Amino acid sequence: MTPSAADRAPGVLAKRLLFVTGKGGVGKTTVAAALGVLAARAGRRTLVAEVARRQDVSRTLAGEHAPEMGAEIELAPGLFWTTIEPQGAMEEYLTDQLPVRALADLLIHSRAFTYFAAATPGLRELLTVGKVWELSQPQRRTPGGQPYDLVVVDAPATGHGMAYLAAPRTFADAARVGPIARQGRIIHQMLTDPRRTGVIAVSTPDDMPVSEALILHRELPRQMGIELERVVVNAVQPRRFSPKEARAIRAARDEVSERGARAALNAALSQHLRSTANRRGLERVRRATGRPAATLPVLFEPTLGKAEIELLADRLERTL
Amino acid sequence: MSVAVATKLRGKRICICAGSGGVGKTTISAALAIGLAARGARVAVVTIDPARRLAQSLGLAELGNEPRLVDPARFAAAGVQIDGELWAMMLDPKQTFDEMVARLAPDASTREEVFQNRIYQQLSNAVAGSQEFSAVAKLHELHRDGQFDALVLDTPPSRNALDFLEAPTRLTSFLEGRAVRLLLAPPGLASKVVGRGTGLVFSVLRRVTGVDLLTDISAFLRALGGVLEGFREQANAVGGLLRDRETTFLIVSSPEREPVEEAIFFRDQLRRHDMPFGGLIVNRVQPAELLLGDPARARGALAVPLGDRLAERVIANASDLRSLAERDRASIERLQRELGEPFTVLIEEQAADVYDLASLGQVAGALFAEDAA
Ligand SMILES: Nc1ncnc2c1ncn2[C@@H]1O[C@H](COP(=O)(O)OP(=O)(O)OP(=O)(O)O)[C@@H](O)[C@H]1O
Ligand SMILES: Nc1ncnc2c1ncn2[C@@H]1O[C@H](COP(=O)(O)OP(=O)(O)OP(=O)(O)O)[C@@H](O)[C@H]1O
Ligand SMILES: [Mg+2]
Ligand SMILES: [Mg+2]
Numbered sequence: 072m073t074p075s076a077a078d079r080a081p082g083v084l085a086k087r088l089l090f091v092t093g094k095g096g097v098g099k100t101t102v103a104a105a106l107g108v109l110a111a112r113a114g115r116r117t118l119v120a121e122v123a124r125r126q127d128v129s130r131t132l133a134g135e136h137a138p139e140m141g142a143e144i145e146l147a148p149g150l151f152w153t154t155i156e157p158q159g160a161m162e163e164y165l166t167d168q169l170p171v172r173a174l175a176d177l178l179i180h181s182r183a184f185t186y187f188a189a190a191t192p193g194l195r196e197l198l199t200v201g202k203v204w205e206l207s208q209p210q211r212r213t214p215g216g217q218p219y220d221l222v223v224v225d226a227p228a229t230g231h232g233m234a235y236l237a238a239p240r241t242f243a244d245a246a247r248v249g250p251i252a253r254q255g256r257i258i259h260q261m262l263t264d265p266r267r268t269g270v271i272a273v274s275t276p277d278d279m280p281v282s283e284a285l286i287l288h289r290e291l292p293r294q295m296g297i298e299l300e301r302v303v304v305n306a307v308q309p310r311r312f313s314p315k316e317a318r319a320i321r322a323a324r325d326e327v328s329e330r331g332a333r334a335a336l337n338a339a340l341s342q343h344l345r346s347t348a349n350r351r352g353l354e355r356v357r358r359a360t361g362r363p364a365a366t367l368p369v370l371f372e373p374t375l376g377k378a379e380i381e382l383l384a385d386r387l388e389r390t391l
Numbered sequence: 392m393s394v395a396v397a398t399k400l401r402g403k404r405i406c407i408c409a410g411s412g413g414v415g416k417t418t419i420s421a422a423l424a425i426g427l428a429a430r431g432a433r434v435a436v437v438t439i440d441p442a443r444r445l446a447q448s449l450g451l452a453e454l455g456n457e458p459r460l461v462d463p464a465r466f467a468a469a470g471v472q473i474d475g476e477l478w479a480m481m482l483d484p485k486q487t488f489d490e491m492v493a494r495l496a497p498d499a500s501t502r503e504e505v506f507q508n509r510i511y512q513q514l515s516n517a518v519a520g521s522q523e524f525s526a527v528a529k530l531h532e533l534h535r536d537g538q539f540d541a542l543v544l545d546t547p548p549s550r551n552a553l554d555f556l557e558a559p560t561r562l563t564s565f566l567e568g569r570a571v572r573l574l575l576a577p578p579g580l581a582s583k584v585v586g587r588g589t590g591l592v593f594s595v596l597r598r599v600t601g602v603d604l605l606t607d608i609s610a611f612l613r614a615l616g617g618v619l620e621g622f623r624e625q626a627n628a629v630g631g632l633l634r635d636r637e638t639t640f641l642i643v644s645s646p647e648r649e650p651v652e653e654a655i656f657f658r659d660q661l662r663r664h665d666m667p668f669g670g671l672i673v674n675r676v677q678p679a680e681l682l683l684g685d686p687a688r689a690r691g692a693l694a695v696p697l698g699d700r701l702a703e704r705v706i707a708n709a710s711d712l713r714s715l716a717e718r719d720r721a722s723i724e725r726l727q728r729e730l731g732e733p734f735t736v737l738i739e740e741q742a743a744d745v746y747d748l749a750s751l752g753q754v755a756g757a758l759f760a761e762d763a764a
Contacts, residue, residue, distance in 0.1 A: 094442075095412020095548035096650070127649060168599045178595055191608050192510060192521060228412055228548040230441050230522070245509040250599060278744040280413075282442035311708055316701055329692035331684020335709035336693070338681060342708055344742040371711035373718030374648045 081391035083300060084110045086269050088207045088261070089223045092232030093273035094283040098305035100127040101375060101383065102273045102367070103225035108132075108384040111150035115220035118143060118151040118206055122199050122235070126154055128225055132377050143206075143216075151219070153206070157195040160202040161188065167212055168250060196238040197255075204239075204258045207267075229272075229283050236262055236270070236295055262295070269300030274364075276304050276352030285359045301391065302356050306369040308346040317343045365390040395761050397430060399670060399734050403639045405534065405542045405632070406669065409657060410643035411650035412548040415674035418745050419643050419738070420545035421445055421479075422754035425466075427541050428477040429755065435478040435538075437529055438545040439522065448747045449479050456486040458533070471752035478539065487525035491625065510611035522547040531629045556633070556664050639669030642730065646676055646715075646722035658730040670734040672758070673723055677716035678739050681709060 083089065084106070091103040100121075107119040107128070119128050133146045141159040146152050165175040178184045188194055205212050207222040226232040239262065243255025262268050270291060274284040281304075288299045312320065320339050327333055356364040367386050370379050400406065408420045417440050424436035435458040438445055446452070449461045458478035466473045489506065496502035505511050523546070530544050632638060640661055644654040654671070661668045686706055693702035727735055738757050745754055 095414075096645070096647075097413060100649075165599060169595065174595050178599070184596060191611075231548075241509070241512075278746055279417075279440070279442050279444045282444055286441060311704065319697060319701065320705065323693065323696035326696050327692050329684065329688055330680070331686065331689035331709075332692035334678070334680040334683055335689050335705050337678065338709045338712045339705045341740075341742040342712070348743050371714055373714060373721075 081109075081388060083269050083271070083391055084113055084115060084221060086267055087219075087221060088203070088268045089221065089300075090226055090232070090236065090262075090268065090270045091224060091273060092226040092229055092270065092287065094275075094280040095228045097273050097275045097280045098367070099228075099273045100125075100131065100225050101380065102271070102303050102305060102387075103223050104128045104131055104380045105367075105383040105387050106223045106271075107150055107152075108147070108380055109387055110221045110223070111147060112384070114149070116149050116151075116217075117221045117223065118153060118219045119223045119225060120152075120203060120206060121154040121225045123227060125225070128152055129154075131375060132380060134376075155199050155202045157198040160198040163205075163213065164198065164201060193234065193238050193241060196235045197242050197251075200235050200238055200258060200262070201254065204261060207261070229287055233287070233290065233294065263297045265297060265300075268297075270297065271300050272302045274302060274304050274352075274356070275306045276308075276349035278352065281352045281355050284356065288360055299360070302360055302364045303367065303387075303391075304353055304356060304364040305367045307353070307366045308342060308349045308369055310346050310350075312339060312343045312346075396670070396734065396736060396759050397426075400427070400541075400639065403637055403669065404540070405530065405544065405635070405638040407530075407544045407546065407633075407638065407640045408643050408672075409546045409640055411645075411653035414643050414645045414650045415672075415738070415745075416548075416643050417445060417545045418751070418754060419641075419672055419674060419758070420543050421449075422745075422751050422758055423641070424477055424479070424541075424543040425471065425473070425748075425751055426755035426759040427543070428473050428475040429471065430759075431474040432540040433476045433478070433538075434541045434543060435480070435533055436543040436545070437480055437482055437526065437533070439482050439526065439547045440545070443481060444746045446479075446481050448751070449477075451479055451481070456480065456483045456490065456529075458539075465748055466752075469748035469752055471748060471755070475540070482522070482526055482529060482545075484522045484525040487529050488521070491525075491528055495625070505611075508611045510608050527629045527633065528625065531625070531632050534632060556660055556666065633664075633666050636667070639667050641669050641672055643672045643674055644722075644726060645674055646719035648722075651722050651726060654726060655729045668730065668733075670736070671726060671730055672736050672738060673719075673726060674738045675740040676719045676723070676737045677712055679716065679720075681713045681716040682720065686710060 089103075089106060091099050091106070093099050103119055107117050110117040121128055129144070129146065129152050132150075132152070141153065141156055143151050143153045162175070162179050165178050166172065169175045169178075203222060203224055206216075206219060209218050211218055226235060239255040239258035241255075243252045243259060246252035246255065270287075272284040272287045274280040284302050288302065291297055291299050317340065320336055320343070324333065324336050324340075327336065353364055353366065365387065367383050367390070370382070372379055375383075406420075406423060408416045408423065410416050417438050420436055420438055424434045428434045437458070440446065450465050451459055451461070458480040461477045461479055463473060463476075466477075492505050492511075493502055496505065526544060526546065530542060533539065533542055642654050642657055644650045658668060686709070689709070690702055690706050693705055697705060723735070723737065736758055738754055741750060741753070743750065745751060
């Protein structure tokens with residue numbers, strides 16, 4: 072990477088793996104995409120990985136397209152995208168583990184094995200993180216796979232996200248010896264190494280999402296022995312009106328009867344209320360984590376596309 | 392298109408609120424339950440809310456895995472009139488599973504074996520499908536006990552609607568599979584019964600998983616085998632419940648792109664699974680009044696009371712929100728085209744976060760408004 076770009080890049084981008092989670096709908100995908108854009112700009116060969124068959128990042132950054140599952144696709148120079156699908160990850164794992172291709176095929180096509188895999192709780196999660204780990208290795212195991220400097224995972228919502236992080240260790244403990252135990256421990260080591268891995272909680276400034284982010288802040292050390300890297304509060308309302316102006320706006324509602332004008336006054340007042348409430352949410356994060364949240368503004372756009380993600384990446388660069 | 396939600400839900404004993412992450416499923420479930428209770432019903436709402444904010448506002452500080460009566464005095468204090476009763480619980484998937492195993496296990500040692508199994512303990516984590524399955528199982532239990540006029544079920548923030556709909560079937564089809572019985576048989580026997588092919592599968596499997604893990608997984612399946620029959624019945628009953636005449640799925644969406652697409656997808660899946668769709672709730676919609684009037688006239692009307700500069704900023708803010716209101720209108724039209732029947736209710740974006748009883752009461756009011764379109 073070029074020294075100047077690297078110097079400006081926020082420290083979190085120096086890791087190998089960023090795991091982005093948080094409450095449903097708060098902007099995990101948006102933030103993961105913006106992180107990817109930012110890292111690629113800083114010259115890091117970056118992959119944004121979605122899980123559980125989602126394709127939201129590619130839709131946002133590259134418009135509608137449904138590439139084949141598992142492919143790693145270059146969306147922009149240095150910025151790659153993939154969606155991890157457990158079945159594919161399993162086939163890869165088996166092929167990698169078994170010296171003879173026929174043996175892997177035997178398992179893959181065995182109904183007994185298919186049932187077995189489907190019925191084992193946590194196996195989907197294990198296979199998915201296993202693939203994430205593989206993607207983030209300086210030396211790829213996938214034949215022909217090029218290494219990435221950074222992998223950003225657009226993970227599911229908090230509870231399920233934690234289950235992903237916990238899976239390797241749980242299986243390692245259960246297996247004790249053998250290949251899964253060995254690899255489970257290696258993956259767990261990487262996930263809990265703060266130099267290589269960071270977990271980022273995304274939230275909106277609303278009460279419930281902030282509570283969920285703070286639960287993660289409390290539970291990560293307890294369950295995984297690592298600290299939450301950062302809380303990113305997304306979709307923050309700008310402070311558009313001072314309290315004095317808000318009073319003037321409220322007073323004007325009694326004087327004005329024109330329909331559009333009344334609607335505009337109501338909208339201004341709600342915006343003011345939301346913006347004020349947002350500050351309280353940010354303050355809660357600061358108090359609980361001992362550090363101000365990184366913030367991203369709400370964009371008044373009907374849908375977010377590449378241009379908006381670029382803009383949010385600019386903002387992230389300053390706030391992270 | 393004027394309908395009252397109360398009329399549309401008449402005769403329904405189970406309402407399941409489903410939709411994409413963060414669209415307001417938990418909020419709408421609570422508001423719906425409040426609205427039904429307000430109209431005299433004895434209602435239980437099963438919510439899934441890891442942050443437990445809702446529990447706090449309902450005054451359910453210590454939570455069991457059973458519904459508790461929300462103190463009527465709380466509603467009175469929040470200015471919400473309730474003629475019936477609201478019972479509420481937060482789903483605890485682990486406890487739900489434990490209860491189920493405890494009930495279905497033929498004896499104490501089978502039960503303990505299941506509880507001690509590390510693979511079983513995974514279920515207590517929010518692994519794919521476990522929350523979904525336990526939610527439906529809990530619903531089934533409450534339904535069977537028959538203590539409530541209506542049950543409202545919140546659903547987990549699935550990344551995939553199918554996880555929820557297919558939770559019971561996935562389990563039954565697995566349990567019914569011949570393969571399970573093979574897995575449960577001792578390895579030597581299995582290969583005798585089915586010939587060398589399967590025996591080879593197992594030895595390869597042992598090689599890639601490690602012997603101990605395979606033992607644990609098999610032990611898990613074997614232990615579950617003890618409760619298998621019960622599980623199968625339970626899963627079948629639960630699957631039947633989701634298709635019952637008295638059950639209805641309400642799809643909650645926000646006007647944003649991904650949730651809208653997810654809602655359409657979910658409607659389609661309901662059809663394919665032969666499960667009843669009750670209606671659409673579009674939540675967090677910008678006020679329609681933003682689309683009224685003409686900015687130039689509005690600016691003129693505001694210049695006197697606010698002064699030119701503040702008036703300008705108020706208009707600019709409104710125009711930002713108007714672009715969202717226009718998107719909302721387009722989303723609502725698309726949603727109605729795709730899944731409009733039997734009803735659509737719009738809930739406006741509230742100025743503050745919705746989680747206390749007073750604001751939930753307001754959402755309930757909007758949900759049950761007679762002129763909901
Ligand atoms: N800062 C923002 N300003 C305006 N809209 C935003 C902002 N961030 C996200 N959005 C929009 O909000 C919606 C939800 O965002 P996103 O898909 O990133 O959330 P998510 O947490 O990934 O959701 P899910 O839990 O469903 O995966 C999207 O339509 C997105 O375009
Ligand atoms: N009409 C509304 N106006 C303003 N805020 C709302 C409205 N409905 C819901 N909210 C807020 O939006 C956030 C998400 O709502 P809620 O938790 O009910 O969604 P959910 O679909 O249950 O999310 P999850 O998928 O994470 O379970 C909450 O902070 C809630 O208070
Ligand atoms: Mg997402
Ligand atoms: Mg919820």
